Every structure is written in structure tokens, then in C-alpha cells.
Amino acid sequence: MLSEIWRRFKKNKQALVGLIVLILFVLIAIFADQIAPYGYDDQDASRAMIAPCAEHIFGTDNLGRDQLSRLIYGSRYSLAIGFLAVGISVITGGILGVLAAYYPKLDNIIMRCMDLFMAIPQMLLAMCIVTALGSSLFNLMLAVGLSSTPKFARVVRAAVMSTREQEFVEAARAIGANNWRIIVHHILPNSISSLIVQATLAMAGAIISASALSFLGFGIQAPLPEWGAMLSTGRRYIRTEPYLTVIPGLAIMVVVYALNVVGDGLRDCLDPRLKK
Numbered sequence: 671m672l673s674e675i676w677r678r679f680k681k682n683k684q685a686l687v688g689l690i691v692l693i694l695f696v697l698i699a700i701f702a703d704q705i706a707p708y709g710y711d712d713q714d715a716s717r718a719m720i721a722p723c724a725e726h727i728f729g730t731d732n733l734g735r736d737q738l739s740r741l742i743y744g745s746r747y748s749l750a751i752g753f754l755a756v757g758i759s760v761i762t763g764g765i766l767g768v769l770a771a772y773y774p775k776l777d778n779i780i781m782r783c784m785d786l787f788m789a790i791p792q793m794l795l796a797m798c799i800v801t802a803l804g805s806s807l808f809n810l811m812l813a814v815g816l817s818s819t820p821k822f823a824r825v826v827r828a829a830v831m832s833t834r835e836q837e838f839v840e841a842a843r844a845i846g847a848n849n850w851r852i853i854v855h856h857i858l859p860n861s862i863s864s865l866i867v868q869a870t871l872a873m874a875g876a877i878i879s880a881s882a883l884s885f886l887g888f889g890i891q892a893p894l895p896e897w898g899a900m901l902s903t904g905r906r907y908i909r910t911e912p913y914l915t916v917i918p919g920l921a922i923m924v925v926v927y928a929l930n931v932v933g934d935g936l937r938d939c940l941d942p943r944l945k946k
Contacts (some may be wrong), residue, residue, distance in 0.1 A: 678939045685935025688928035695925055699745040707788070708736040710743040711893040719911055728917050731903060736916070740895035741921055747896040748925070751811050751880040752873040758815025758875075760869050765821025768853060770823065771830035784820040792817045796879060810889045814879045818872055825868045829861035836860070865942035870933035874926040881922055897922050923925045 673936035678685050684816055698705060722729045728737035764788065769778040770785030799813035833839065842852050883889040885905075891894040892903075897918045904914025 679935050682935040682938060684931045685938075688931035688935070691928040692925060692932060695745055695749060695928075698742055698855025699749050702742045702746055704737075705836060706739040706742040708739040710740045710895045711735065712739070714857070718905070721911070722913055729911070729913050731900075731914060732907065737900075737917060740900060741897070741918060743896040744897045744900060744918070745921070747807065747890055747894060748877055748898075748922070751807075751814065752877040752925075752929075755811045755818070755876040756869050756873050757812035758812060759818040759872060760788055760814065760821045760865065763819040763824075764826050764903075765866065766819070766823040769859070771827040772834060772849065772853060772857070777827075782825070784823050785923065787817075788820045793879060793882060796883060797888050800815050800883060805888060805891050807890055807894075810880055810883060813883070814876050817879070818876065821872070822865070825847065825864055826861065829864045831855055833857050833860050867933055867937045868941060870929060870936055873928035874933070875925055877922065877929070 676821065676855040677690075678755075702928065712735060714730075717726075717730050717734040718724050718732055720730045724739065726736050728741060730736055731740070735787060766780050766784070770777045796813040796817040800809055839852060839856050842856050847856075880889060880896070884896045884898030885902040887902065890899055892899065900918040901915055901922075904911070904918070908915050
């Protein structure tokens with residue numbers, strides 16, 4: 671099964687390039703301590719605002735900190751937020767979606783609550799959560815994850831509702847399998863493809879949301895080098911030192927684009943209507 675998915679995935683050259691880019695950024699985040707030429711908060715006022723040069727490839731900021739080093743360390747926070755925030759959304763949305771689809775008495779209650787959350791703009795909801803809990807890395811992940819939960823709940827509910835009427839589910843029920851066994855061993859494995867695709871695409875949105883929150887001052891606080899926070903710092907100097915905003919902005923754009931093309935590639939691989 672996995673070999674067949676990989677065979678079909680690697681035919682999509684754009685998705686394959688996106689996967690390579692993602693792996694590269696993950697490796698950079700893991701080995702940031704070994705790759706970065708300076709610490710993320712090493713300050714030198716005498717070297718402030720140096721344009722990109724041989725010694726500082728991406729220049730320095732207003733405190734003399736090396737932008738390349740901060741970008742490398744920042745990949746840890748931006749990628750962690752993307753992966754863990756989506757993990758929160760998958761777990762909470764998946765549980766609610768399964769309960770809503772499999773237990774009709776809970777369906778109306780759960781989905782009306784999800785409709786209520788979806789009526790609030792996602793960014794506004796995330797800002798309210800961060801404001802209530804305080805600015806920290808975990809709270810930022812929690813805010814982005816919970817604000818995306820209704821989308822996952824709807825996706826999982828739709829997938830489970832279409833699967834629970836299949837003949838193999840009826841057969842399992844006929845031989846006496848309980849609801850938990852049917853859900854875990856029969857329904858979820860056959861509904862996971864749509865969840866994987868949605869999760870991959872949602873990671874891109876989570877990184878953008880986290881960057882936007884940090885840009886607005888609701889995310890990770892100084893001196894931690896999150897890409898959105900770097901954008902917020904650089905905007906004050908955008909006319910004189912545009913590299914302070916262009917470089918972290920490009921990093922966000924590249925990672926988000928890579929996640930999107932990987933998500934599209936997975937959708938093409940896992941959609942049975944597109945199999946060749």
C-alpha cells in the first residue's frame with residue numbers, strides 16, 4: 671500500500687520538490703545549533719544594520735544580530751507551531767467528527783457548536799485565545815490548533831458518515847463487533863486519507879496564522895526568533911533595510927508553498943477516483 675502511494679506520489683515532480691524542501695527545512699531546524707554561525711540573540715551594537723555581505727549573508731538587524739542565524743533558529747518555532755498546532759486540530763476535530771458521525775444524538779449538538787466557532791473569524795478567535803491564556807509558544811500552538819478544529823471536525827464527520835454505511839462495516843456489526851472496535855479498526859483506517867490531505871494543507875495555514883499573530887504581537891515574544899516576529903521587527907525599517915522583512919517573508923512563502931504542493935500531491939495519490 672505504502673509503496674504504491676510512494677510510486678504515484680513521486681510521479682508528481684512538483685510535489686516531490688516540495689517534499690525535498692520540507693525535509694531540508696526540518697533538518698535545518700533539527701541541526702540549528704550546528705548550522706547557525708551565531709546564536710540567535712548574540713548582539714553587537716557596532717554591527718547593527720549591516721546589509722547582506724560575505725560575513726553576514728542575510729545581514730544584521732537593529733541590535734546587530736545575524737539574520738541568517740535567527741532565520742535558522744526561527745525554523746524550529748515556525749515548523750513546530752505548524753506541526754503541533756495541526757496535531758491539536760487533528761486530535762480534537764477527529765474525536766468530535768467521529769462522535770458526531772457515529773452517534774446521531776450527539777451530531778446536532780457537536781456540529782452546531784462547530785458552526786458557532788466557524789462564525790467567528792479564525793484569526794480573531796486565535797487572538798482571543800492567546801489574549802485569555804497569555805503569550806507563549808504553547809498558547810500560540812493551542813490557539814492556532816483550536817481555531818482550526820471545526821474544519822477537521824467537518825472533514826472527519828463527512829468521511830466517517832460515508833464509510834459507516836459500507837458493507838464491511840455492516841459485516842463487522844453483524845458478527846458482534848462493538849462500536850469502539852468498528853470505529854478504530856474499520857471506519858478510521860478507511861477515512862484517514864482525507865484527514866491526511868487536510869492536515870498537510872492545514873499546516874501551511876497554521877504557519878501563516880502563527881506568523882500573523884507574532885507579527886501583531888500576540889505570538890512568540892522577543893528575543894525568540896519566530897519568522898512572523900522577525901517580520902514585525904523589520905517592518906519599521908522596510909524603507910531603508912528591506913532585507914529585514916523580505917528574507918523572513920520569503921522563508922514563510924517557500925515553506926507554505928512546499929506544504930501546499932505536498933498536500934496536492936497526497937490528494938492525487940490517495941483519491942481513488944484519480945488512480946491510474
